[in-house]
Amino acid sequence: MAVLCALCSIGLMVKSAELNIGWIEGKGPGSGAWPFWLSAGMLLVSCLTMYRWFRGITPESRSTELYITRDSLLVVGISAGSILFLLVATHIVGIYFALLLFLLFYLRFVGHHSWLLTVVLMVGIPVFIFCLFEWALKIPLPKSFTEPMFYPIYDLMYS
Template sequence: MLTAERAIAAGLMALSAYFMWHASALPIGWNGMTGGPGGGAFPFWLSAIMFAAAGGIILRSLWVEIADEGPFFDPETLGAVIAVSVSLVVTVALMPFAGAYIALPLFLLWYLKFYGRHGWVLTLSITLLTPVFLFFFFEVTLKILLPKGWTEPLFIPLYAMFF
């Protein structure tokens, strides 16, 4: 189990370094012209945090003696990891066609209600408020456009209102 933990942490560190390298192609600091962070700021710094967290996992595994509890994934956990991974791949595949404002709420609806078995009030609250938050945070505040796919014409009145 310890070997698997270290291997996954090392893989996350490599993936984080790759993401930071690509994000640094865009400005990662404060952009004085637009009055906000550069286009690569959030991907870069979130990847840096992921890199540090994975490094912490490796350091902890070296300093703390962890009892070997058997396989890293039992069959039930492996099924859950596969189900969520497949749903995330489907969500990413939907984004160019349906857009972020359709794909993400569909993922949240599936994850919260059908996979997590949460109540309808919580599920619908998060599912409906997340796209609203994302629109105002990314598009209105940061001026970073998210993919909209076939829903692009529905945003024209909002663009007229906020831009």
């Protein structure tokens, strides 16, 4: 991980160096200076972590436990995967239908809850989110091609 962090720091340094990292006469430090030196610091401490790992100073480097066990990979993977699905689906069918599918999957197939509870929450949560954001906060959430389906509700809300 520290190796990744170090690589990331170098990338940031190069990126910052596109701007002026030195001192501009009469104007003060260039706009790239601050991120440049910060990423330089990141590189330094990442190297330090690598060194400490190499020497076996940190507890992580001595632990013989697996980084991620099979069980936790499953639990975490399902969650992360379903959020990924939620985001992708939001781009395709809009957030409300994505929420329906996400909840259906999580409640019914991961949680094994009854169909009644699943359906109630599946409909209830998106409706609550709609009322809170679109109606109360006036923040339209992304709806993609399902947008026209909401026109009748808009008519009701703003008439």
